Amino acid sequence: MNEVTLKRLxxxxxxxxxxxxRALQDSYEVSLQTKMRVKALAAELNYEPNAxxxxxxxxxxxxxxxxxPEVNNTFFSLAINGIEEIARQSGYHVLIYITHDExxxxxxxxxxxxxxxxxxxxMSVASESREFAHLQKLHVSKPAIVFFDRVCQAIAxxxxxxxxxxxxxxxxxxxxxxxxxxxxxxxxxxxxSIGRLxxxxxxxxxxxxxxxxxxxxxxxxxxxDECNTERIIKLLRHRPEIxxxxxxxxxLAISSYYACQTLDRAIPAAIKVVGFSNLGVAALLAPSLTTxxxxxxxxxxxxxxxxxxxIEKKRAILSAQSVVLKSELVARRSTAS
Amino acid sequence: MNEVTLKRLxxxxxxxxxxxxRALQDSYEVSLQTKMRVKALAAELNYEPNAxxxxxxxxxxxxxxxxxPEVNNTFFSLAINGIEEIARQSGYHVLIYITHDExxxxxxxxxxxxxxxxxxxxMSVASESREFAHLQKLHVSKPAIVFFDRVCQAIAxxxxxxxxxxxxxxxxxxxxxxxxxxxxxxxxxxxxSIGRLxxxxxxxxxxxxxxxxxxxxxxxxxxxDECNTERIIKLLRHRPEIxxxxxxxxxLAISSYYACQTLDRAIPAAIKVVGFSNLGVAALLAPSLTTxxxxxxxxxxxxxxxxxxxIEKKRAILSAQSVVLKSELVARRSTAS
DNA sequence: CTTATCTATGTAAACGTTTACGACAAACTT
DNA sequence: AAGTTTGTCGTAAACGTTTACATAGATAAG
Numbered sequence: 001m002n003e004v005t006l007k008r009l010x011x012x013x014x015x016x017x018x019x020x021x022r023a024l025q026d027s028y029e030v031s032l033q034t035k036m037r038v039k040a041l042a043a044e045l046n047y048e049p050n051a052x053x054x055x056x057x058x059x060x061x062x063x064x065x066x067x068x069p070e071v072n073n074t075f076f077s078l079a080i081n082g083i084e085e086i087a088r089q090s091g092y093h094v095l096i097y098i099t100h101d102e103x104x105x106x107x108x109x110x111x112x113x114x115x116x117x118x119x120x121x122x123m124s125v126a127s128e129s130r131e132f133a134h135l136q137k138l139h140v141s142k143p144a145i146v147f148f149d150r151v152c153q154a155i156a157x158x159x160x161x162x163x164x165x166x167x168x169x170x171x172x173x174x175x176x177x178x179x180x181x182x183x184x185x186x187x188x189x190x191x192x193s194i195g196r197l198x199x200x201x202x203x204x205x206x207x208x209x210x211x212x213x214x215x216x217x218x219x220x221x222x223x224x225d226e227c228n229t230e231r232i233i234k235l236l237r238h239r240p241e242i243x244x245x246x247x248x249x250x251x252l253a254i255s256s257y258y259a260c261q262t263l264d265r266a267i268p269a270a271i272k273v274v275g276f277s278n279l280g281v282a283a284l285l286a287p288s289l290t291t292x293x294x295x296x297x298x299x300x301x302x303x304x305x306x307x308x309x310x311i312e313k314k315r316a317i318l319s320a321q322s323v324v325l326k327s328e329l330v331a332r333r334s335t336a337s
Numbered sequence: 338m339n340e341v342t343l344k345r346l347x348x349x350x351x352x353x354x355x356x357x358x359r360a361l362q363d364s365y366e367v368s369l370q371t372k373m374r375v376k377a378l379a380a381e382l383n384y385e386p387n388a389x390x391x392x393x394x395x396x397x398x399x400x401x402x403x404x405x406p407e408v409n410n411t412f413f414s415l416a417i418n419g420i421e422e423i424a425r426q427s428g429y430h431v432l433i434y435i436t437h438d439e440x441x442x443x444x445x446x447x448x449x450x451x452x453x454x455x456x457x458x459x460m461s462v463a464s465e466s467r468e469f470a471h472l473q474k475l476h477v478s479k480p481a482i483v484f485f486d487r488v489c490q491a492i493a494x495x496x497x498x499x500x501x502x503x504x505x506x507x508x509x510x511x512x513x514x515x516x517x518x519x520x521x522x523x524x525x526x527x528x529x530s531i532g533r534l535x536x537x538x539x540x541x542x543x544x545x546x547x548x549x550x551x552x553x554x555x556x557x558x559x560x561x562d563e564c565n566t567e568r569i570i571k572l573l574r575h576r577p578e579i580x581x582x583x584x585x586x587x588x589l590a591i592s593s594y595y596a597c598q599t600l601d602r603a604i605p606a607a608i609k610v611v612g613f614s615n616l617g618v619a620a621l622l623a624p625s626l627t628t629x630x631x632x633x634x635x636x637x638x639x640x641x642x643x644x645x646x647x648i649e650k651k652r653a654i655l656s657a658q659s660v661v662l663k664s665e666l667v668a669r670r671s672t673a674s
Numbered sequence: 675c676t677t678a679t680c681t682a683t684g685t686a687a688a689c690g691t692t693t694a695c696g697a698c699a700a701a702c703t704t
Numbered sequence: 705a706a707g708t709t710t711g712t713c714g715t716a717a718a719c720g721t722t723t724a725c726a727t728a729g730a731t732a733a734g
Contacts (some may be wrong), residue, residue: 005720016684021722031682046474048452052398053720055389056689063432071417077409084408084435088442093454095400096433098421105425115385117430137383225617257621280562281616284594286623342690353714358692368712390690393719679732685725696715703708 004047013037024049063093064307065118065143067109069101069126069150074250074278075296076124079148082300083122090308092119101188101222103128110138118143120307122300124150127189127222144310144317148303149294151193158321160303164194167292167327168201171246171274174290174329176209178272178337180244184217184235186252198248198276217242221252228252232259236271247275253289272335276327287333294327341384350374361386400430401644402455402480404446406438406463406487410587411615412633413461416485419637420459427645429456438525438559440465447475455480457644459637461487464526464559481647481654485640486631488530495658497640501531504629504664505538508583508611511627511666513546515609515674517581521554521572523589535585535613554579558589565589569596573608584612590626609672613664624670631664 010017015034023030023038024047041047055061066083068076080096087094095118099105106126113121114137121143125135132154139145139155147159175183185202187195203213219235221228232255236242247253253275257267265271267287277291302323310317347354352371360367360375361384367375378384392398403420405413417433424431432455436442443463450458451474458480462472469491476482476492484496512520522539524532540550556572558565569592573579584590590612594604602608604624614628639660647654 007720017721018685018723019683021720022683025722029682034682046451048448050393050720051452051454052389052392053689054722056387056393056691056719057721057723059689061389071408071421072411072414074409077414080408080433081435084433088434093449094433096417096421096431097425098418111385112430114383115388117388251617254618254621257618261621279618280588281591281594281618281622284591284598284622285618286621286625288623343692344690354691355693355715356713358690359713362692366712371712387690390719391692393689393721394691394693396719675734677732677734679730681730682728684727687724688722689720692718694715694717697713699710699712701708701710704706 004045005050009038009041009045009047013041059116061117061119062091063095063118064120064122064304064311065095065097065109065113067097067099067106067121067123069099069124071096071098074280075149075276075294078278078296079124079300079303082297082302083304086301086304086308090312092308099126101127103130107134110134113143114138114141116142119311120144120146122303122307123147123152125152125192127192127195130191144307146303146307146317148299149194153193156319158306158317158319158323160299160306160323160325161194162294162299162325162327164197164327165201165204167276167329168198168246168248169205170201170329171292172202172205173209174331174335175244175246175272175274176205176211178244178268178335180272181211182217182239182241183211183244183246184219184239184242186219186221186232186245186247186249186256188220188249188252189222190220195248202246221255225251225255229255229258229262232256233263236260236263236265243271245271245273245275247273247277250275250277250279253277253291257285257289267334268336272337274329274335282330283332285334287336290332290335291330292327293330295325299325341379341382342387346375346378346382346384350378396453398454398456399428400432400455401457401459401641401648402432402434402446402450404434404436404443404458404460406436406461408433408435411617412486412587412613412631415615415633416461416637416640419634419639420641423638423641423645427649429645436463438464440467444471447471450480451475451478453479456648457481457483459640459644460484460489462489462529464529464532467528481644483640483644483654485636486531490530493656495643495654495656495660497636497643497660497662498531499631499636499662499664501534501664502538502541504613504666505535505583505585506542507538507666508629509539509542510546511668511672512581512583512609512611513542513548515581515605515672517609518548519554519576519578520548520581520583521556521576521579523556523558523569523582523584523586523593525557525586525589526559527557532585539583558592562588562592566592566595566599569593570600573597573600573602580608582608582610582612584610587612587614587616590614590628594622594626604671605673609674611666611672619667620669622671624673627669627672628667629664630667632662636662 006017010020023035097109151159245256274290282289343354347357360372434446488496582593611627619626619628
């Protein structure tokens, strides 16, 4: 425990606690001379204000929470990077919580955060979540919330997303133009907002190119990687006509590669793959992977910016502040014709 | 702000604040009947204790800090995963700080943390750090510290590492046995403890196989990825006899791939590559990458376990509690002969 | 010379908890 | 019947800040 408190400083300087506190905050009420005395001693004794006392008194924690499904994922790693960058610049601290896409964890986490531990929250909802009462409860409580990537429309607040519908359309069109006629769609969960939008783009592209939409070609891969790979293998065995895969999330693209590897289906000759991904090594895969790449780092920065802006100005966050950034389709060998 | 406080509950129940507080903590001093009344109302009003008031009074924050060089890195992502898992189980919150390998940031972060914001700290030191006065200062202050992967020997505390010397030896031997005679060693910084150990393993393996150690074949890649790739290209051009690369950290292995790609040097025919890496897609690279894989998730869990154990028992952490886990060499095509 | 204004500082309450101490019955002991 | 224990609850202080209000001296205005 750090024993250097305002009281200690005040005693040694023969000043009142109030004056010391004010001096350290550069208050106009205290003379330049005492300010300097105070600051000198504070520096000498390595004084650091007790964050909890300050937070309690001011009802401000200078802390934001980040709630994400997983951290071992290039997209979320980059987003955290952006968030931490903005938070640091503004003197905010970042608490991190991982839901592992489980509804119960998300509920438990939001329960903790009701206690005023954070001034605001950045969130990507868990795929399992279908009920949002916990978020509603939290929202009427203190912390401001900004969603990023995986939003919850039931809450009236801002969000930072990408042009998911358009990207879904483009990815599908790209496969079709490369010659695919039976395109599987892999998503993490049917309830997710981004999953729905990307799928709608997928469906629209099929329609516009006179291809049928088959529900049997849609796979929801909510499990661990091995399990997902198994399910993709099963799907490809059961429907050998599949000649294209659109993975709406990174790890499903990877699972698709493993599935094709075990089934000895050549990419891109026999089957083409495109996937949402922020993998830095996408270009080094065998074969290099065609990706829809989201501006993950910028999304994190944008979301944190909106959140901190609202907190500092003590203003509610409006849905109108939402931002939609553009993803980029990077064509590589996995979809070469 | 959550308006439900102990005072509010006390008023509505016609009890004192003390009794309500005790009831919620299942104190033996309060009758079963009132306990039930209190808990019922607390649940109904969705009461959540104010974390800051509690922390201030008890001088315990139930929060640990994690200080890492970067988050967009499979090793650290997995480690965070393990840390968060253990922390969650014990009811601890996790603050995250990213140094970007910059000394100044590390100093600034440790300064924040002097204020009692965290009960303990898990840390992987920045590669730039050569002075450790800031860590010494922090260490004599409150928080317990456990290092993982990148330790600072100047501080007497526990650490969680892997058998870096052995791994360095094995990786180098593996290259030699695959036929390499001129092996480059890529590290992030010469000052890093793990870098030194891995390098010592590298040197020992060279010696044991009667190969000379050349300083010119050692490259310190402390920069961004593009910059590192450039430097590797330069090295390979300047020393065309290099037929093996040992990358002591993941992103340098990737940079090596890009370098070989631009130089049109075939892996593994012309040059073989082995690297420390936790990439889930190592097996899917072209060619698949031979890796030394650290048990990152377990390391995170182990480090958090030591830290939380010490905090809960209010005991100082001893160097003797240090743990050394084993990495695994996974041979793949990038070192095939 | 009195009153008002300004400057620099101090006093004390407040934030929401936790907890040492005390109070007061009721239930036991002898 | 007097003393002792036990069970239940309240009072109040404390954690380290911040800040509204008070104070005292100095200067300016009338």
